[in-house]
Amino acid sequence: MKKYILLLALGLMACDKNLDMTPQGAPTTGNFWKTSSDALAGVNSIYELYSDDDMYGRGFFWLNNASDDIGTKPRDNAERIKNFQVTGDESDTRNIWAKHYMVMKRANDVLRNVPKITMDEKLKNQYLGEAYFNHAVMHLELAYRYGDNRAGIPIQDRENPENIYVTRTKSVAENYAYIAEDLKKAADLLPLFSTYKNADYGRAHKTAAWAYLARTYLYAKDWANAEKYADLVVTSGQHALLDNFEDVFKTANNWSKEYIWSVTSSASDTRFGCIFPGVCLDDKGWGLYNGWGNFYPTKELYDTYPAGDKRREATILKTGDKFMYFGEERTYNQDNFKVSSSNRTGYQFRKYMEPYGYANPIGTYVNPNGDKPSTSLNVPLLRYADVLLIKAEAKLMQNKNADAELNLIRKRAGLVNLTNATLSDLKRERRCELAGEWTDRHFDLVRWGDAQAVYAQPLHHADGRVIYAARMFNPAIHHVWPIPPMEIQNSKGTLAQNQGW
Structure with missing residues (x-):
């Protein structure tokens, strides 16, 4: 990367407008990093990229399309992802790598420069903790998607930003170790979320660092540490499951006890937020809003839920279901609310529909710009149920009993307790609980070694017809995605493509 220029200094606003992207000038490294205001601007610039369409805005969600839970509007890139025929140069995939490294670069700028600023030490520590945390989250998201035991991903030179041609690590295990150390530093420096005022909601906090440590160790298959850091979150007293599953996905509960980390979104500001709710809404939104109609749940997902599981109806709309839309009760796939021609499965995700339920929601709950269809709902990236x-x-991987954790999840779903739960029980609960969320069902299957067998089965429409034939997943190749070719071309020989791609 060339010498970094800080483009945006972002302020914070309360409630659902936490990351206000009002430009505050464009200071260069020569006249910057002098004051506490500079430190704040530097930290806030890290969060600005989260809303980019190639990040949590939209693009990164396309990779979730590989899973058996999702059917997408027919388009070339979606078909290539579904069938593991991507090159990494598709418009939906080519910028993911670079954008994550841009966020990591901004975090490293904070870590290198803020310690030299004379300012309040408590606030300085918080800012450094935020930088460690955000660097780790970005690093993790790339590490398990692009790295394996044959080659990890490059670790930026934190002390020398001019050293831009960095080789891949020998194994992704090196990346996981680096990520874990960053998250431990973040946890030591960050305050608890409960100490934040409303204006600081959306900033990194202590239990989020522990939760991401648990996720990191899960991917590293370090079961003891995954349990340890998940337990720190559980015993912190900061979090709990909401009583009703459907309440998790209501705007009023953006910052509930179940919240750990989300994409802070807005119904009125087109500059930040996650547009995934609009991307999942029926194409053209039955004439009332510009839904994009891209992601739909499959029959395989719907049928996974056992009878009486409250999560099914809260997660998926099927023909005949009643739902609130623009202030009135509607019937899904009937009369004026039949599914669009682009709907491949006959279902729709209901999880993100709450903002559309109000009368006259546009501008208050739904973004007036249909080309940036974010809503007032913060889309979860990691929530307390995931930690459990x-x-x-x-x-379970340590041959311990996990009934207590699984039965907490099942109780809320209206299901009876399990005794001596198995890994198969865990897999089902994880699928039903986190369907259509950022946790990424595809990489669960990869991590468990189940992807090849699962993808060898066809996927179905609600009416039973096949919408995707059996797919060929090669676990020696498709367990990671291809690095974008332009990154390899720009690396002056320091980056090599993942084997087989």
Whole structure:
């Protein structure tokens, strides 16, 4: 990367406008990093990229399309992802790598420069903790998607930003170790979320660092540490499951006890937020809003839920279901609310529909710009239920009993308790609980070694017809995605493509 120029200094606003992207000038490294205001601007610039369409805005979600839970509007790139025929140069995939490294670069600028600024030490520590945390989250998201035991991903030179041609690590295990150390530093420096005022909601906090440590160790298959850090979150007293599953996905609960880390979104500001709710809404939104109609749940997902599981109806709309839309009760796939021709599965995700339920929601709950269809709902990236499931999985992998954690999840779903739960039980609960969320079902299957067998089965429409034939997943190749070719071309020989791509 060339010498970094800080483009945006972002202020914070309360409630659902936490990351206000109002430009505050364009200071260069020569006249910057002098004051506490500079430190704040530097930290806030890290969060600005989260809303980019190639990040949590939209693009990164395309990779989730590989899973058996998702059917997408027919388009070339979606078909290539579904069938593991991507090159990494598709418009939906080519910028993911670079954008994550841009966020990491901004975090490293903070870590290198803020310690030299004379300012309040408590605030300085918080800013450094935020930088460590955000660097680690970005690093993790690339590490398990692009790295394996044959080659990890490059670790930026934190002390020398001019050293830009960095080789891949010998194994992704090196990346996981580096990520874990960053998250431990973040946890030591960050305050608890409960100490933040509303204006600081959306900033990194202590239990989020522990939760991401648990996720990191899960991918590293270090079960003892995955359990340890998940348990730190559980015993912190900061989090709990909401009583009703559907309440997790209501705007009023953006910052509930179940919140750990989300994409802070807005219904009115087109400059930041996650547009995934609009991307999942029926194409053209039945004439009332510009839904994009890209992602739909499959029959395989719907049928996974056992009878009486409250999560199914809260997660998926099927023909005949009643739902609120623009202030009135509607019937899904009937009369004026039939599914669009682009709907491949006959279902729709309901999880993100709450903002559309209000009368006259546009401008208050729904973004007036249909080309940036974010809503007032913060889309979860890691929530407390996920932590419980991580702890359960880690315990089962150590031949420990995980009934307590799984039964907390099941109780809320209206299901009876399990006794001596198995890994198969864990897999089902994880799928049902986190369907259509950022946790990424595809990489769960890869991590468990189940992807080849699962993808060898066809996927179906609600009416039973096949919408995707059996797919060929090669676990020696397709367990990672291809690095964008332009990154390899620009690396002056320091980057090599993942084997087989």
